[in-house]
Amino acid sequence: MTEELLKLQNIYKNFGNVKVLKDVNIKINKGEVVALIGDNGAGKSTLIKVITGVHSPNSGKVFFKEKEVQIKSVAQSRKMGIEAVYQERALCDQQELFRNIFAGREITNSFGFLNIKKQRKEAEKILRDYIGFTSKAITVDSPVMGLSGGEKQGVAFGRSLYFNSDLIVLDEPTMGLSIQETEKVLNFVKGLKNENKSAIFIDHNIIHVYGAADRFIILDRGEVVGEFNKEDISREELVQKMIQLHESGKIKVED
Amino acid sequence: MSSLLNSYFVKTHKLEISITIIAIVLFLIYFLGAPHVFTRFPIYRAFMQSMPFFGIIAISATFVVTLGEIDLSFPSIVGITSLIFGIIMTSTDGNFFIAFILATSLGMFAGLVNGLLVTKIGIPSIVATIGTLFFWRGLVNVISQGSGIAIVDVADGTWHHMIFVEKLFGKIPMQFIWFIVLTGLMQWVYRYHKFGNHIHFVGDNKASAQMMGINVDNVKIIAFVQLGFFSALAGIFTMYEMLYFWPTQGEGLMLTTLAAVFVGGTSVFGGKGTIFGTFIGVLIIGSLESGIVALGLSGFYVKFINGLMITVAVTVYALIQRRKN
Numbered sequence: 001m002t003e004e005l006l007k008l009q010n011i012y013k014n015f016g017n018v019k020v021l022k023d024v025n026i027k028i029n030k031g032e033v034v035a036l037i038g039d040n041g042a043g044k045s046t047l048i049k050v051i052t053g054v055h056s057p058n059s060g061k062v063f064f065k066e067k068e069v070q071i072k073s074v075a076q077s078r079k080m081g082i083e084a085v086y087q088e089r090a091l092c093d094q095q096e097l098f099r100n101i102f103a104g105r106e107i108t109n110s111f112g113f114l115n116i117k118k119q120r121k122e123a124e125k126i127l128r129d130y131i132g133f134t135s136k137a138i139t140v141d142s143p144v145m146g147l148s149g150g151e152k153q154g155v156a157f158g159r160s161l162y163f164n165s166d167l168i169v170l171d172e173p174t175m176g177l178s179i180q181e182t183e184k185v186l187n188f189v190k191g192l193k194n195e196n197k198s199a200i201f202i203d204h205n206i207i208h209v210y211g212a213a214d215r216f217i218i219l220d221r222g223e224v225v226g227e228f229n230k231e232d233i234s235r236e237e238l239v240q241k242m243i244q245l246h247e248s249g250k251i252k253v254e255d
Numbered sequence: 256m257s258s259l260l261n262s263y264f265v266k267t268h269k270l271e272i273s274i275t276i277i278a279i280v281l282f283l284i285y286f287l288g289a290p291h292v293f294t295r296f297p298i299y300r301a302f303m304q305s306m307p308f309f310g311i312i313a314i315s316a317t318f319v320v321t322l323g324e325i326d327l328s329f330p331s332i333v334g335i336t337s338l339i340f341g342i343i344m345t346s347t348d349g350n351f352f353i354a355f356i357l358a359t360s361l362g363m364f365a366g367l368v369n370g371l372l373v374t375k376i377g378i379p380s381i382v383a384t385i386g387t388l389f390f391w392r393g394l395v396n397v398i399s400q401g402s403g404i405a406i407v408d409v410a411d412g413t414w415h416h417m418i419f420v421e422k423l424f425g426k427i428p429m430q431f432i433w434f435i436v437l438t439g440l441m442q443w444v445y446r447y448h449k450f451g452n453h454i455h456f457v458g459d460n461k462a463s464a465q466m467m468g469i470n471v472d473n474v475k476i477i478a479f480v481q482l483g484f485f486s487a488l489a490g491i492f493t494m495y496e497m498l499y500f501w502p503t504q505g506e507g508l509m510l511t512t513l514a515a516v517f518v519g520g521t522s523v524f525g526g527k528g529t530i531f532g533t534f535i536g537v538l539i540i541g542s543l544e545s546g547i548v549a550l551g552l553s554g555f556y557v558k559f560i561n562g563l564m565i566t567v568a569v570t571v572y573a574l575i576q577r578r579k580n
Contacts, residue, residue, distance in 0.1 A: 054465075074466060074467070086463075091463060092463050093526075094459050094527050095456060095459055095526070099452060103469065104467040141267070
């Protein structure tokens with residue numbers, strides 16, 4: 001029994017005269033990891049920014065938990081339960097970890113003053129329980145700049161789990177990471193399913209994508225040109241399709 | 256000793272500690288070089304009297320600098336708000352409340368204009384605030400026609416004069432008490448309020464802050480607005496001290512104020528700063544002129560040593576920063 005979490009219907013998005021998204025229809029179910037693949041300029045980033053409230057679509061409908069919604073801001077999409085994990089831009093380098101984890105949704109009293117004690121305590125919990133940081137060198141008071149790429153990614157993941165998001169949006173989560181760290185991140189993505197959380201996942205590396213995702217949606221020049229379940233397509237076939245698309249601009253649909 | 260040097264507090268407060276040591280050394284030099292001046296109270300009273308005028312603005316400007324922005328227009332905001340304060344005080348026979356509210360509102364409006372130019376129009380703050388620097392000063396000249404306004408008849412001897420600039424216990428200038436209180440309050444906001452937190456994030460990395468759901472434009476606008484408010488407040492303090500408005504009021508403030516912020520250790524690149532550092536920066540910059548003269552050097556050295564202090568300080572901070580990265 002699949003339950004629908006997010007549905008985009010006939011989404012169009014233009015930047016000036018440039019039509020970046022053209023009649024995009026996608027659906028994500030609960031507990032499902034969907035990979036969005038396509039060349040640079042296919043519209044992947046724009047599509048996820050529509051989902052996270054950074055951009056508003058020019059037309060089209062968005063349904064979340066089977067209710068029509070209009071996502072106008074990042075704050076709103078977070079409140080609904082959509083959390084973005086952006087690669088390098090996820091955190092602010094010079095600020096302490098505990099401040100980063102709560103940036104934009106600080107724990108405050110009614111005058112807006114921070115409850116530092118609680119933020120630090122909760123941040124410690126996130127580091128320990130969700131991310132599994134045991135190193136003494138990294139504390140909640142460390143500035144983010146001392147962390148490795150994978151650790152930063154881990155903090156961003158931990159943050160999304162802590163805030164109990166239903167849909168986690170991952171923008172190139174393995175870019176620039178070492179092999180070991182990539183492994184960690186991919187395990188993290190797989191772990192999301194156990195918690196019945198959904199993820200939408202952009203990555204250039206089809207090998208990573210293939211391992212972690214349940215379903216693949218191929219975008220090309222603003223349109224969805226193909227959609228495959230993992231059980232219907234092997235990794236080699238998927239790679240073949242992408243090469244084909246790259247060379248001819250079309251995907252052969254076989255019956 | 257080594258455990259003390261490696262302690263968490265020391266590690267996280269390198270800037271504050273460096274600047275405090277510099278200030279202590281400087282005052283030791285004053286003390287040893289001119290004991291006849293620096294062992295007596297009047298010099299300190301003079302400091303306490305004069306420092307708050309630019310100190311209040313420096314504390315407030317630390318927020319804007321932490322954003323990675325700059326505001327060069329505050330000297331003229333001091334000018335225009337002081338003018339309005341003077342006009343209203345004299346025309347209402349000393350109605351403090353109306354004059355105070357209108358002058359500070361105008362200051363906030365001027366800050367709002369700066370904020371909108373920077374965020375909504377997209378002009379770099381250094382350029383936008385050069386424009387408003389000339390604009391507000393120009394307006395002062397047009398309205399005042401070059402003449403000053405005496406408020407001595409409506410302000411001297413009033414309760415507001417007393418709470419703004421008279422001496423507590425006949426010794427401590429009230430403006431210094433206000434300066435200390437405001438510094439404490441602003442330090443608290445800077446480190447422990449949501450707004451201060453957002454200032455750090457926006458100054459650190461605008462794009463990340465945006466994606467974390469922080470409203471970058473609003474944070475910037477509020478920062479400029481509060482600087483407008485505190486510029487007006489500093490102008491009002493000056494008016495009570497001098498009991499007079501003059502059309503160039505505020506003009507000398509620009510360099511001392513920004514110097515105090517930078518000497519204090521707030522990063523020009525944004526994202527990191529310290530209100531305490533700015534406070535010490537005010538003590539350093541505000542004491543240089545009298546200190547140098549008391550040491551027996553001629554007044555010609557003042558700018559030179561000022562420049563030396565600023566250059567050395569920002570170089571040291573840049574090096575500390577680089578080592579961290």
